[in-house]
Amino acid sequence: MKTFIGDDFLLTNSVAEDLYHNHAASMPIIDYHNHLDPAAIASNHQFKNITQAWLSGDHYKWRAMRANGVDEKFITGNASDEDKFSKWAETVPNTLRNPLYHWTHLELRRYFGINELLSTETAAEIYSETAALMNKDSHLCVGLLLQMNVESLCTTDDPIDKLNHHQAIKERIKVPKVYPTFRPDKALQLDESKEYLDYIQRLSTASGITINSLDSFLEALQQRVDYFHENGCRVSDLGFHQIPAFNPNATGLDQLFSSLLNGKNIDLTEKENLQGYVLTALCKMYHAKGWVQQFHLGALRNNNERALRELGPDTGYDSMGDYSQATRLSKFFNNLDNTDQLAKSIIYNLNPRDNDLFATMAGNFNDGKIVGKMQFGTGWWFLDQKNGMENQMNSLSNMGLLSRFVGMLTDSRSFLSFPRHEYFRRILCNLIGTDVENGEIPHDMDLLGKMVEDICYNNAKNYFDFSE
Structure with missing residues (x-):
């Protein structure tokens, strides 16, 4: 492709x-x-996974997920980080013509070298691939x-x-x-x-x-x-x-x-x-x-x-x-x-x-x-x-x-x-x-x-x- x-x-x-x-x-x-x-910069914080770095606090994504019918527990609630990421991946194909679609794939490529389109089918692989990088100095x-x-x-x-x-x-x-x-x-x-x-x-x-x-x-x-x-x-x-x-x-x-x-x-x-x-x-x-x-x-x-x-x-x-x-x-x-x-x-x-x-x-x-x-x-x-x-x-x-x-x-x-x-x-x-x-x-x-x-x-x- x-x-x-x-x-x-x-x-x-x-x-x-x-x-x-x-x-x-x-x-x-x-x-x-x-x-x-600034506290995160001062401590050079390590995010445990891409969900914490990408979805936490990002109300642009939250609005899109709600519009896509995602339950709040997968947005700001107590669902697991991997389940939240999965729900975001499920939402992304429906953001076509929204700038979130561009930003999502720019960010995956620039920070993680990932060229695949994020979707339900690729979510698990991308979650695992990004997790392997999150403890490196570069991330x-x-x-x-x-x-x-x-x-x-x-x-x-x-x-x-x-x-x-x-x-x-x-x-x-x-x-x-x-x-x-x-x-x-x-x-x-x-x-x-x-x-x-x-x-x-x-x-x-x-x-x-x-x-x-x-x-x-x-x-x-x-x-x-x-x-x-x-x-x-x-x-x-x-x-x-x-x-x-x-x-x-x-x-x-x-x-x-x-x-x-x-x-x-x-x-x-x-x-x-x-x-x-x-x-x-x-x-x-x-x-x-x-x-x-x-x-x-x-x-x-x-x-x-x-x-x-x-x-x-x-x-x-x-x-x-x-x-x-x-x-x-x-x-x-x-x-x-x-x-x-x-x-x-x-x-x-x-x-x-x-x-x-x-x-x-x-x-x-x-x-x-x-x-x-x-x-x-x-x-x-x-x-x-x-x-x-x-x-x-x-x-x-x-x-x-x-x-x-x-x-x-x-x-x-x-x-x-x-x-x-x-x-x-x-x-x-x-x-x-x-x-x-x-x-x-x-x-x-x-x-x-x-x-x-x-x-x-x-x-x-x-x-x-x-x-x-």
């Missing part, structure tokens, strides 16, 4: 083949946003990263994190470089719930600052920003459905925050004014440190209340939202830009209707001082597939400069997800190669090759200050 993932997979013309094989393929990976566990956590030529990566970390695992990584592991990312979503929840008040207490303990006012809250966050910076952090992130609609001139915010600390409820307008104030203060801290700030916007989370009760968040029950984004983003960035305190920023949309909106919004706040300062981020979550990536790059090309794009990331919890960079690079090269074939851009391989290398690696290398 002809190998499915051939050398020229997704490359439909000779220019695309040249660009990929001679320019894109060998470039190192800077994965500037993922959800990998421990660090080895899996090195196999994919990962030069550096950024995990996603709460402000209260001690970062002890990152400290251990720095002492023990030279390559890849691993950096924390400051993700203050929980700090910005700003409600009267017991969970939030408990979080404030943990933030107080982590910072060593008694939080009894809005000023002391910001002081505690500044302490954590300083601590993260000392431990190599150069990137922040925020995952909100939309930027808070706040009034920069709102008054009485101290009293509002005190009300929250006393367990009293505040209305939505008051909450958003408070969130906007705190987020603005944080963004000014990021600017002072020279960080890059990321905004992941548009997810409608935890749609299924029964599943949330039984399984918790981040288990595959989120979707695209249809939130209004433009006015809020514009006002928020403009407020920071007015005092020249707008940091380098990457904005990601989850609804494809917002592609052109986000691409043009980024262009509003470039100031000529930093190359590619404002970035329209790569196709995210439900959009990190072929159509989503092509549409994102087309919008960026039409509204901005694709040549200054900082490229792909995994946004993944799986150590086996890094072939997604290859996937992106093949799609990028084919997009450009097709334009050449159509006579829309010149057949200048020096010009095009440099552009591809920049998008795959050089732009991110120059954009993020990971020098130590």
Whole structure:
């Protein structure tokens, strides 16, 4: 049988083949946003089998399995790892035209040298073949990263994190470089719930600052920003459905925050004014440190209340939202830009209707001082597939400069997800190669090759200050 993932997979013309094989393929990976566990990297964790490395925590696969009629015990339940793998293998043939089909076979080939298509018929053999490799250095956590030529990566970390695992990584592991990312979503929840008040207490303990006012809250966050910076952090992130609609001139915010600390409820307008104030203060801290700030916007989370009760968040029950984004983003960035305190920023949309909106919004706040300062981020979550990536790059090309794009990331919890960079690079090269074939851009391989290398690696290398 002809190998499915051939050398020229997704490359439909000779220019695309040249660009990929001679320019894109060998470039190192800077994965500037993922959800990998730093503890696993620090201990160079050994997965017992492919199920633990591949299916645990991967809600993309979980959604597909549920759609295929797989019982939850084989997804997040107590079935054996081999039985879970078998059910995934049973699902894979039904994922045709879903990016999971491509990713599955890319990952089997790149990490395990397996060319067979995964199905019920091949499941047992593939499970056994992969198991024989999982205790080798090449398939421990660090080895899996090195196999994919990962030069550096950024995990996603709460402000209260001690970062002890990152400290251990720095002492023990030279390559890849691993950096924390400051993700203050929980700090910005700003409600009267017991969970939030408990979080404030943990933030107080982590910072060593008694939080009894809005000023002391910001002081505690500044302490954590300083601590993260000392431990190599150069990137922040925020995952909100939309930027808070706040009034920069709102008054009485101290009293509002005190009300929250006393367990009293505040209305939505008051909450958003408070969130906007705190987020603005944080963004000014990021600017002072020279960080890059990321905004992941548009997810409608935890749609299924029964599943949330039984399984918790981040288990595959989120979707695209249809939130209004433009006015809020514009006002928020403009407020920071007015005092020249707008940091380098990457904005990601989850609804494809917002592609052109986000691409043009980024262009509003470039100031000529930093190359590619404002970035329209790569196709995210439900959009990190072929159509989503092509549409994102087309919008960026039409509204901005694709040549200054900082490229792909995994946004993944799986150590086996890094072939997604290859996937992106093949799609990028084919997009450009097709334009050449159509006579829309010149057949200048020096010009095009440099552009591809920049998008795959050089732009991110120059954009993020990971020098130590």
